[in-house]
Amino acid sequence: MKKFTRFFAIAVSLLFVAFNLSAQTAELPKSLEIPSAIGDNMVLQQNSTVNIWGYAKPKAKVSVACDWIAGKPVSVKADAEGVWIVPVAVPAASFDPHTVTIKCGKEVVTLSNILFGEVWLCSGQSNMEMPMKGFGRQPVEQSLEYIMESGKFKNKIRMFTVTRNRSFEKDEWDCKGGEWQCATPKATADMSATTYFFARNIIDNVDFPIGIITSNWGGTRIESWMPKQALIEVLAEDGYEAAQKKHSIKPTELYCAMLAPIRQFNAKGFLWYQGCSNLGDVTTYDKLQARMVKQWREDWGDKENAMPFYYVMIAPYIYKGSDEIAYPLFVENQVRALSKIPNCGMAATTDIGEERCIHPAQKFEVGQRLAALALAQTYGQQGFEHKAPQMAAYEIKDGKVTVYFTNASMGLYPWYDQPVVGFEIAGADKKFYPAEARTVANDRVSVWSSQVKEPVAIRYAFRNYMKQTPNLKNMYNIPAVPFRTDDWNDVR
Numbered sequence: 001m002k003k004f005t006r007f008f009a010i011a012v013s014l015l016f017v018a019f020n021l022s023a024q025t026a027e028l029p030k031s032l033e034i035p036s037a038i039g040d041n042m043v044l045q046q047n048s049t050v051n052i053w054g055y056a057k058p059k060a061k062v063s064v065a066c067d068w069i070a071g072k073p074v075s076v077k078a079d080a081e082g083v084w085i086v087p088v089a090v091p092a093a094s095f096d097p098h099t100v101t102i103k104c105g106k107e108v109v110t111l112s113n114i115l116f117g118e119v120w121l122c123s124g125q126s127n128m129e130m131p132m133k134g135f136g137r138q139p140v141e142q143s144l145e146y147i148m149e150s151g152k153f154k155n156k157i158r159m160f161t162v163t164r165n166r167s168f169e170k171d172e173w174d175c176k177g178g179e180w181q182c183a184t185p186k187a188t189a190d191m192s193a194t195t196y197f198f199a200r201n202i203i204d205n206v207d208f209p210i211g212i213i214t215s216n217w218g219g220t221r222i223e224s225w226m227p228k229q230a231l232i233e234v235l236a237e238d239g240y241e242a243a244q245k246k247h248s249i250k251p252t253e254l255y256c257a258m259l260a261p262i263r264q265f266n267a268k269g270f271l272w273y274q275g276c277s278n279l280g281d282v283t284t285y286d287k288l289q290a291r292m293v294k295q296w297r298e299d300w301g302d303k304e305n306a307m308p309f310y311y312v313m314i315a316p317y318i319y320k321g322s323d324e325i326a327y328p329l330f331v332e333n334q335v336r337a338l339s340k341i342p343n344c345g346m347a348a349t350t351d352i353g354e355e356r357c358i359h360p361a362q363k364f365e366v367g368q369r370l371a372a373l374a375l376a377q378t379y380g381q382q383g384f385e386h387k388a389p390q391m392a393a394y395e396i397k398d399g400k401v402t403v404y405f406t407n408a409s410m411g412l413y414p415w416y417d418q419p420v421v422g423f424e425i426a427g428a429d430k431k432f433y434p435a436e437a438r439t440v441a442n443d444r445v446s447v448w449s450s451q452v453k454e455p456v457a458i459r460y461a462f463r464n465y466m467k468q469t470p471n472l473k474n475m476y477n478i479p480a481v482p483f484r485t486d487d488w489n490d491v492r
Contacts, residue, residue: 043210132192
């Protein structure tokens with residue numbers, strides 16, 4: 001393997017300033033200590049400069065030796081508060097295991113079985129957290145098959161789960177308790193199902209290891225995953241203070257405790273699966289998500305706001321009534337975010353919700369659709385549709401509404417003579433009726449109802465949960481996104 005030379009000392013000093021590790025932390029270690037994210041079995045981002053960091057006695061000398069870098073170990077002095085950081089060049093992906101040795105005086109820490117590959121940070125609430133073994137009485141489809149065979153991927157898929165912790169307006173230096181796990185049946189059962197299926201679908205198409213870092217907490221709002229200043233930019237001071245009073249997990253708490261400790265760990269991109277707890281935030285969520293993404297990218301050293309960010313549309317569920325429209329109104333926010341966030345994509349879930357369970361069992365489809373976005377937009381693979389069909393335009397003529405769709409290069413289904421389920425239609429009285437609908441061309445659907453002679457508006461999948469599952473998809477089995485042509489927020 002080609003050897004890599006060490007970096008100049010000035011790079012180290014610059015990183016001390018850039019990362020600002022110690023300014024807001026307390027109770028720092030008094031001897032050599034490595035954060036839990038830097039450990040055995042980890043995956044380091046290929047073709048990049050990564051950081052090996054930790055704490056020691058103030059002004060103590062720390063040396064870092066990587067077995068893939070020729071020459072003497074890189075030595076640095078911890079700063080006045082004990083912080084030290086060493087930038088390390090990582091070559092192209094490799095399944096060969098490597099070691100890192102860290103020394104400070106007589107203390108030695110050896111990290112082994114390290115791979116080079118692609119690292120993805122994955123965050124959100126319980127649907128991102130839901131493990132392969134499922135939750136109590138809430139299964140994950142296809143889990144047994146994939147858990148049983150996961151041992152074949154122990155050198156291809158690694159996962160680190162951030163331990164739950166809260167810290168208000170104070171950045172923690174470590175997420176203690178987590179460790180990198182290789183994919184084995186025992187370990188895989190506890191891994192996030194969404195991210196494991198994502199990794200499996202990526203691995204099936206590329207030749208490099210996948211490292212997944214998951215940081216999740218069920219039932220949490222997006223505000224918990226953002227720092228104070230970013231929230232104030234969107235909500236203003238009054239909105240931020242109001243949020244502090246009404247939420248059990250306060251804004252910033254999870255950002256400080258579960259993201260700040262890992263933001264030095266170089267990554268390829270981000271996956272996000274959250275939103276149920278923000279249901280009702282129909283005017284601010286898209287702005288919050290866009291600002292969150294910008295913040296995360298800055299934290300991970302991306303000043304261009306360009307790192308890949310792929311997220312999951314929340315799924316249909318009863319919420320406060322199946323016939324209510326809180327869910328589709330929120331989805332509109334998630335769709336608007338697509339135009340606010342550079343280099344992003346949304347995995348649609350119109351077809352997998354369950355009326356009485358907020359955790360859909362079909363996590364394979366979610367992971368697969370996220371992987372399709374990444375394979376197409378990040379890894380440049382071609383030959384398949386990777387985005388959900390969305391309404392592009394519509395026209396009303398002779399009592400029917402023709403709807404035109406994007407992201408349906410090979411057409412839409414069901415077939416011409418089979419009903420499309422999920423449409424509703426209304427006239428000037430704003431009363432919606434179930435509509436008949438058929439695909440009439442590759443990219444269009446005709447919608448009508450004998451009860452509405454002069455249509456004014458249509459809706460698709462625009463209920464919290466429809467008794468008949470909406471079935472409009474493209475030829476790659478990706479479901480169409482809920483939409484409406486009206487702006488009648490008070491009409492159910």
